[in-house]
Amino acid sequence: MNGLLKKIAVACSAIAIPILLVSCASPEQVSSTPSVSLYANASPLDLRLSQWPYPYPLKEFKTSLQGQPASMMYMDVPALGKPKGVVLLFHGKNFSSDYWAPTIAGLSKAGYRVIAPDQIGFGKSSKPDVEYHFDDLAANTQALLKSLHIAQVSVIANSMGGMVGIRFSHLYPQTVQKLVLENPLGLEDYSKDIPPQKNDDLLKLEMAQTETTYRRFLQTYFPNWQPSYEKFVEVYVRVQKGSDYPAYAKTSVLTYQMIAEKPVVNDLPKLKMPVLLVIGQKDRTVFGKRFAPPEAVKILGNFPELGKKVQAAMPNAKLVPIDNVGHVPHVEVPDQFVKIVVEFLNAKG
Helix, strand or coil: CCHHHHHHHHHHHHCCCCCCCCCCCCHHHHHCCCCCCCCCCCCCCCCCCCCCCCCCCEEEEEEEECCEEEEEEEEEECCCCCCCEEEEEECCCCCCHHHHHHHHHHHHHCCEEEEEECCCCCCCCCCCCCCCCHHHHHHHHHHHHHHCCCCCEEEEEEEHHHHHHHHHHHHCCCCEEEEEEEEECCCCCHHHCCCCCCHHHHHHHHHCCCHHHHHHHHHCCCCCCCHHHHHHHHHHHHHHCCCCHHHHHHHHHHHHHHHHHCCCHHHHHHCCCCEEEEEECCCCCCCCHHHCCHHHHCCCCCHHHHHHHHHHHCCCEEEEEECCCCCCHHHHCHHHHHHHHHHHHHCCC
């Protein structure tokens, strides 16, 4: 190990890093990380991201979570031309529905109406201080569709959203015509390998986050970091600058526990609808990696192998690998992703 790599290894072990950890950034990414804040003069954001722009108009669905009133914000984008159906999008833990912008545009152009909610606890939706469950998120989403008089959808789900999408498809199979899983979490049972963590300890780590450590964390999702991805850093940093950050951080802890404690991998073989696995081949995301023993880290997060394993275990699954792409293909290669998905949605059967 040369001197530079030694310094990086030491830094990675010493810095405060997000509780949903993948790996440390590469030397190239570290060298490109700004040494000063890019958002020192940016205005703070509140808990509901009121001043953060979204690509399409937002609507509100009033619901509840664990007995507490809650609002689910969502985009409802009509199809252009002859309508072919409705697509429902599930976002990841460290993102909101706005990151689906290129996917929404492509699907709408292809003739699909798109429903893109911020799940309760994320984005512009309410963030109640409750115990989070995938079943509840799925039930609220089903209630949203019912309020819109939508009986059937195709689902596209990324990262943690993959876990919500899997549970949604299992609980409401009559609703889901087709399912697209894009580098989803939940293809393995994290509760077997990641030791349980106390909320207070997780909250301390979250509150110790910095702009630099958060950027390095996000860089592990993207093999080829682009300036346009800075918006994902900006929204976090601006929330951190505001008085609502402690509540925002607490919600991050609570949703961490949902992923850690409530596996969905056993739902996969039960899904009978057509399933498309879109897997970026450079993805090595390991949920809660910093808490895992070294022997577990060696076998977790191998998405190329997980894709093959899950395809073999599912009755009606197709696998499409994408080379040189990481955890979020729809952001990294948006046109290619839309093309793959539209072909799947348009196909009969």
